[in-house]
Amino acid sequence: MTYEDRPLVRALQNFQSRNPLSFHVPGHKNGMLSGLPDNMRQALVYDVTELTGLDDLHEPAEAIKQAEDKLSRLYGSDRSFFLVNGSTVGNLAMLYATVRQGDLVLVQRNAHKSVFHALELTGAQPVFLSPDWHEQTQTAGTVSLENVKYALKQYPNIKAAVFTAPTYYGVTNYEMEDIIKICHSYSIPVLVDEAHGAHFIVNEAFPKSALDLGADLVVQSAHKTLPAMTMASFLHIHSQLVSVERVAHYLQMLQSSSPSYVLMASLDDARYYAETYNENDYARFLLYRQGLIQELRSIQGVEAVEPDDGLKLLLRAEGHTGFVLQEALEQQGIYVELADLYQVLLILPLVKADYDEEHANTADKFRRAVKSLTDKEAAAVQTYFSPPSSLVSVTAYTAKQLHTMSTEWVHIEQAAQRVAAESIIPYPPGIPLLCAGERVTEEYIKQIQDLLAAGCRFQGAINMETKEIKVVGN
Ligand SMILES: Cc1ncc(COP(=O)(O)O)c(C=O)c1O
Missing domain, CATH: 3.90.1150.150 (Aspartate Aminotransferase, domain 1)
Structure with a gap:
C-alpha cells in the first residue's frame, strides 16, 4: 500500500523504509531500548520527532500541512488543526483565542470540565445557561433558542458563546443553526464542543456538524468516534469573527513542542476513514x-x-x-x-x-x-433531577479571583447569601447545581436539601454527612 491519500502516514512509511539510525530524541531509539512487550514496542519505530521529511506541527509546511489541508477540505473549514491533547486542549485554545480577563462568556451549564478550566485560566466571567432536561435519555440535554435569546438580551456584552452538542449521550441541538445566527447578530463568535461528533460528516443520516451550521470554532475528539488514537482530536475554524492566527498562536503555547507522530498519523488515517466512508x-x-x-x-x-x-x-x-x-x-x-x-x-x-x-x-x-x-434485588430507580433554579446566572467572582480568597465550611442552612467556593454537582445528572463563585440563594439551599433527603449523590465541595458546603470566607 502506498498511502497516497494519507500524507503523514506516507511520510512516516517512507522514513522507516530507509532503516534510519536514531541519534535523536526520543530516547527509546526507534524502540531499541524499550522494555515494552514486543507487540507494543513495534509501534515505537514510528514514534519519531521533527526529522527531515516529517514536518513540524507548529509550523506545518509539508506532510502535516498536506494532511491538515485535506482535513480542512473534508470538513469545509478555513483551517483545521491536529490536536494531540484531546478536545481538552481545543476547548482551552478556543477560549484563549476569543476572550480576555473579565469578559463575559455565555456557557452551557453542562459543559465539560475543560471549558470550566478554560474560564479559570483566561479569567473570563461565565454567564451560565441551563440546558433543557432530555426525557428520552434521562439526561441534561442542550440549550434552547428561546433561552439563548433571553440570555443575550440580559447580557448583550457577551464576548463569546460556548455550547456543547451533541452531549455525551448523543443528544443534538436541533436549534443550533438559529442559535448561531442570533449570536452572530450580536457579533458573538460561537464555539462548539463537538467532542462526540467527529463522525457526523460521514453520512447525512447523522446529525449535522455545527461547522456546517455556521459555528466559528468547533472541536472534535476524533478518538471518541472515529478510528483515531486516544487524545487525537481536531479543531476547525470557519469564521469572520475569530482570527486563525490567534488560534494557531494559543495552540502553539498549549500543545507540546514534541507532539506524537503516532497520534498525528492516526488523525490522518481517521480523516481518510471518514472521507472514504460511502x-x-x-x-x-x-x-x-x-x-x-x-x-x-x-x-x-x-x-x-x-x-x-x-x-x-x-x-x-x-x-x-x-x-x-x-x-x-x-x-x-x-x-x-x-x-x-x-x-x-x-x-x-x-x-x-x-x-x-x-x-x-x-x-x-x-x-x-x-x-x-x-x-439480584431490583433497585428502585428514582429520578433525582430537579431543574436548576435560575436559567441564566453569573458568578460573584471569577474562578481566578476565588483562588486568592479564604474559604470555610458552613452548614447548608447557614449558607444563604454566601458565595460557593467550589461547585456542587448532583450526580447524576452531573450538571453543577451551584457553580464555584455563584451566590447561594434560599432556592439553592432548598434544592440541595431536597436532593440530600432523596439520597442523591454529589460531587464537589459538599459533605453529605454534616450537610456542610464550602463557601468563601467573610
Ligand atoms: C463533551 C466533552 N467535551 C470535551 C471532552 C474532552 O475531550 P478529550 O478527552 O478529547 O480531551 C469530553 C471528554 O469526555 C467531553 O465529553
Missing part, C-alpha cells in the same frame, strides 16, 4: 446496528433507547440501575462507555462495508448478563 459502508453500519438492537430488544426486561446520534445506544434493564447492569456486562467481557442510575451507554463501532463479524455471539453475552440480574 453509502455502502453506512448501509452495513445500519444493518449491524439494527441487528444488534433487534437482538437486545428480544431480551426480556431490556429496553434499548436510540438517541439522536445513531452511533450511541442506551441500554436499560428493568428494575436495575445502570451500575448493576454494567457490572453484569463486565462479567461477560462486555465493557460499555459509562453507566448511570438508569442505564449504560454504548458507543457502537462505525463499521464499513467489509465488516463481517456476526453479532449473535455478542447478543448471547448480553442475554447472559441480563439473565444474571434476575437473582
